[in-house]
Each structure stands twice: as C-alpha cells, then as structure tokens.
Amino acid sequence: MDSPMVRRERPSLEASNFINGILGNRTIIDSRPHMLERNLPGGGNWVVQKFGGTSVGKFPVKIADIVLAGLKPGHRIAVVCSARSSTTKSEGTTTRLVRAAHNVLDTHSGEFRDIVQTIRLDHLQAGKDACSVWGNNNNDVFTMYSQNVNAACQNLLKILEAARFLRAVTDQTEDMVISVGEKLSCLYMTALLQARGVQAVYVDLSETITFEIGKGLDEQFYLRLGEAIAERVFALGPDIVPVITGYFGPVPGGLLKQIGRGYTDLCAALTAVGLKARELQVWKEVDGIFTADPRKVPSARLLDSVTPSEAAELTFYGSEVIHPFTMGQVIKASIPICIKNVMNPRNQGTIILPDPHEDDPAIPRPGFFRNRSHSYGLNRYQKQPKRPTAVTIKRGITVLNIHSKKRTRAYGFLMSIFRILEHHHLSVDLISSSEVHVSMALHSERAMLSGHGEERMHIESAALQGAVDDLSQWGDVDLVPDMAIISLVGRQLKTTIGISGRFFSTLGENGINIEMISQGASEINISCAIEERDADRALNVVHADLFTFLE
Numbered sequence: 001m002d003s004p005m006v007r008r009e010r011p012s013l014e015a016s017n018f019i020n021g022i023l024g025n026r027t028i029i030d031s032r033p034h035m036l037e038r039n040l041p042g043g044g045n046w047v048v049q050k051f052g053g054t055s056v057g058k059f060p061v062k063i064a065d066i067v068l069a070g071l072k073p074g075h076r077i078a079v080v081c082s083a084r085s086s087t088t089k090s091e092g093t094t095t096r097l098v099r100a101a102h103n104v105l106d107t108h109s110g111e112f113r114d115i116v117q118t119i120r121l122d123h124l125q126a127g128k129d130a131c132s133v134w135g136n137n138n139n140d141v142f143t144m145y146s147q148n149v150n151a152a153c154q155n156l157l158k159i160l161e162a163a164r165f166l167r168a169v170t171d172q173t174e175d176m177v178i179s180v181g182e183k184l185s186c187l188y189m190t191a192l193l194q195a196r197g198v199q200a201v202y203v204d205l206s207e208t209i210t211f212e213i214g215k216g217l218d219e220q221f222y223l224r225l226g227e228a229i230a231e232r233v234f235a236l237g238p239d240i241v242p243v244i245t246g247y248f249g250p251v252p253g254g255l256l257k258q259i260g261r262g263y264t265d266l267c268a269a270l271t272a273v274g275l276k277a278r279e280l281q282v283w284k285e286v287d288g289i290f291t292a293d294p295r296k297v298p299s300a301r302l303l304d305s306v307t308p309s310e311a312a313e314l315t316f317y318g319s320e321v322i323h324p325f326t327m328g329q330v331i332k333a334s335i336p337i338c339i340k341n342v343m344n345p346r347n348q349g350t351i352i353l354p355d356p357h358e359d360d361p362a363i364p365r366p367g368f369f370r371n372r373s374h375s376y377g378l379n380r381y382q383k384q385p386k387r388p389t390a391v392t393i394k395r396g397i398t399v400l401n402i403h404s405k406k407r408t409r410a411y412g413f414l415m416s417i418f419r420i421l422e423h424h425h426l427s428v429d430l431i432s433s434s435e436v437h438v439s440m441a442l443h444s445e446r447a448m449l450s451g452h453g454e455e456r457m458h459i460e461s462a463a464l465q466g467a468v469d470d471l472s473q474w475g476d477v478d479l480v481p482d483m484a485i486i487s488l489v490g491r492q493l494k495t496t497i498g499i500s501g502r503f504f505s506t507l508g509e510n511g512i513n514i515e516m517i518s519q520g521a522s523e524i525n526i527s528c529a530i531e532e533r534d535a536d537r538a539l540n541v542v543h544a545d546l547f548t549f550l551e
C-alpha cells in the first residue's frame, strides 16, 4: 500500500459519520479523491454488511434494525449473509448440509432426506415468525418466501438423490449442496426486510462465475468475481438493498476445500471491492477482536484496531473472528473492515487497518533479507505501549514426531513427509525440525470440514493412522494427541525484547508443560503446543502476565 489512506479520529465529522448511532463515535475519514467523487451506478457510497449464520438464526430482527439504520439518503447498503444457525455454527445449516452430502453414499441410511426436511421446516417456521411480527399485511411476502424455500429444498433433494444414484459426491455436488444454506438464509432475510418495508432483493450468486477461471483462485479470479458481483448489484437499480448469498459459486477443487468454512466473509470482501465500498462491516456476536477470547478470559479487552496480518494470524490460530482470506483484497482496495456486534451495535467494534508505520517509506522493506527483528522498531515504536496484541488458542491438535532412521543427509526427508501429510489431508500448523528429527502440530482438514462428534473423530484418526503408516518408512513415529496451540500475536512482538522468554516462563511457572515451540517464521507470532486440558488456564495466565507488564 502506498500510503495510509484511511485514518480514524474522534470526534466525528458529519460528512463521514455515515451511520450515526450504529457506528458509534468512530469516524472514517477518507481523503481519496475517488471517495469524494463517486460516480457509481446507483449512487455509490456503499457499505457492505456481512451477517454470520448464528446472527441470522438468533437475531434477525436486530439485523433488520441495523440495515434500516444504515439506509440514509445517499448511502447504499449491500447485505451478505451466510447460512442460518439457530444455535451454533456446528449445529447450523451448512454443517447439516455437509452431513447430508456425505450421507447419500451410505445406502443403508436415508438420513439426508430427514436433514432436508428439517432444514425446510426450520426455515418455513422462521419466516412465518418473522413476517407475523409486522402484522398481517405480509401474507404475500410469506407466500412467495415459502414457495421459494420449498423449491430450493426440492431441488436440493434432486441433487442428493442424483448423487446417491451415481454413488459419487464430487466437489461440484458438495458446492451445490452447501449453496442451499446461503440461498435459504438470504431468502429469509429478504422476506424479513421486505416485511419491514425495505426494498430488498434476493441476489443468488451461485451462477455468477461465467468467466474462465484461468490459473485457479488467484488475484485475477477474485478481481473478476468482485466485478461480476458488482454488475449484478448495479443492474438492480437505485434504492434497492441487495441481499446477497455469501456462497459465490462452484470453484475448481470445491469451495470448502479451497476456501474452507467461513467463505461468506470472503464473498463480502469481494462484494465490497467490486462495489468500491466505503466500508466492509462484519457483524458478529462479539464486540470485535479482543486481547483474548472474551468467553474464556473475563478480563480480555476489546481492541480498537488490529492490522490485517494480526487478524489473519489470530483467525488461523483459533480466534475465528474473520476468514483469513478476507483481508487481502479489501485492504489492497483501501477499504476498512469493521468487526461489530449485532447485539450491541452502538459499540464501535474493532477496525482492521494496516499499520501506518509499516507503510512508512522511511522504513526499509524486508526485501530478500529480512530486517533483524529489533533493528528499526525500537526508536520508532518507543512511544507505543509494548505488549502483544492478543493471545489465542487452537484446540484439537495432535503433535506428530518423526525420528529419522537415516544417519546420512536425506535431502528428500521433509519433502516426502509433507507429501504424505498432504495425501492424508493433514495440515501442519507448526513445525520444528532438525536434520534427523521433525515435530509437527497437525489438524485434520477433512475432519474439520466434516463437522463434529464421532464422525469427525473417526475421520481424524483414520487420516492420522494412514499418515503414521506411510511415514514409518522414514523413521520412528509417535503421536501426542489432545494438544492445543497457544499463540501470542502482535505487530510489536518483533520489537519487544524478552517477550518470548516471558511467554514461556509464564507457562512454566504455572506448571504448563510445553511440548514444542515455534517462533520466527512469522515475526508477529510466537506459538507453542501445550496439553489441551491446560488451554483455558494457559490463556488466562498468559493474559494476566503479558498484557500489562510492559506498559
């Protein structure tokens, strides 16, 4: 990025405080010329609001209030929703759909039909409740909604029956099945907004990718997709609130495998870039990004802002606040991302913005040789309080150790190990190695995609067993299950001398055993593997010790 284009100030300025009350006292001042002279179809000045599945499931009325509050003259709102979850994501529509897709191959079970029926009735009931809240004038809205829900579920059953007949669930099939979650959710939110008098229009993106996908899901693909989404939205004309499916179409290799759960964040990001939005708002059930998971650490503090790389590290290592792929496109387009709480919309939330210091041309860029961690930061950052940004935990980790049998240099050692792990869909979260010994913290991607409970454990252990069998040719293999990764994340870590020592000694002093350590690959992350049963305690002691001591 050439220069920090967005800065935050208080008190607010009239011109830019675009949804007073909802945004609280945060003000986005955007000095880019194109921001002031927007000449986009439909009037421009867009804000993209993305709502997660549990928010749609639990707080639909609050969502409608938030959308309504954003609809001020000259401002446009685009809504992006993911599939409804009435309790938690692991019990939500997407998880059920993935289960249905896997179930069709089990010829002794017709569970997938029950799943479709449950999803259908669930959405019909939710729609009925929502429309009735605003009186009897909404019969037409509900009739149309229920017809659409029934048609979508009928189509879903056809896809699943066809897959059962063919005895194959391809990536394409899985994509088509999960797409129904976002379709139903957006039909629901469209009906609800219409019942509230909003000119909402349902926008199904499942057939938006009509262009050639050149070299896979690269920069070019995302840019073209963003433009295609924007074209669809602009075609709706002025004053319409598009309600866009967070599912954006089948992709080579399958959406879940290529992007993973949480893909609707990415869709919202692409929509924001395509529309040249002034802000992307990601609405959740938490006030923003905290110094630690607020549900586990009562003293955790809300962070005013984090950098895109901090947000990505935090998400990857367990604080699933925003999908890590979301940041790249949006930040490159200088669009701020704001994480906010549907239950507490007046709270200003957390804004994700690049660190202006990191964009300072006076700071030598790493280039081929990375700067020594402390070499430029100390003076420049002296005035900022020195502490990590957040501490996070990733559970469900297995540490795998391989002690090589070979006593000669084996150049292919690591390559072969990674190939075997890839074959078994095991991804490496941390690694530490010597020439003859490798320790890796792993989780099973396939198990993660497949939901929860026994099914997940079964897939996970099958993948691990397969990998251990294949790896045995390279050496003695042992597994340490039930582990967690605890990570300290922060842009200031690289300039805070002694922070690693403090992190590890805090764990040690509290009797928390460290199984393996990884530091250095990312300058803003120090991680280690500990026993999962110590996870909550570790979070709390690290938070208590490290988030105040250097102020």
Ligand SMILES: Nc1ncnc2c1ncn2[C@@H]1O[C@H](COP(=O)(O)OP(=O)(O)O)[C@@H](O)[C@H]1O
Pocket: 052, 053, 054, 055, 089, 283, 284, 285, 286, 288, 289, 290, 291, 292, 293, 294, 295, 314, 318, 319, 320, 321, 390, 392
């Ligand atoms: N550092 C963190 N800051 C905020 N939330 C965090 C953090 N670490 C973990 N979390 C958890 O991430 C979740 C994200 O919010 P939520 O809206 O509930 O998720 P989802 O959109 O997946 O349903 C919360 O349950 C929160 O407890």
Ligand SMILES: N[C@@H](CC(=O)OP(=O)(O)O)C(=O)O
Pocket: 051, 052, 053, 054, 082, 083, 089, 092, 094, 095, 181, 246, 260, 261, 262, 263, 264, 265
């Ligand atoms: N519905 C999808 C996509 C998604 O983005 O979900 P959420 O926004 O609720 O994290 C999933 O469950 O993965």
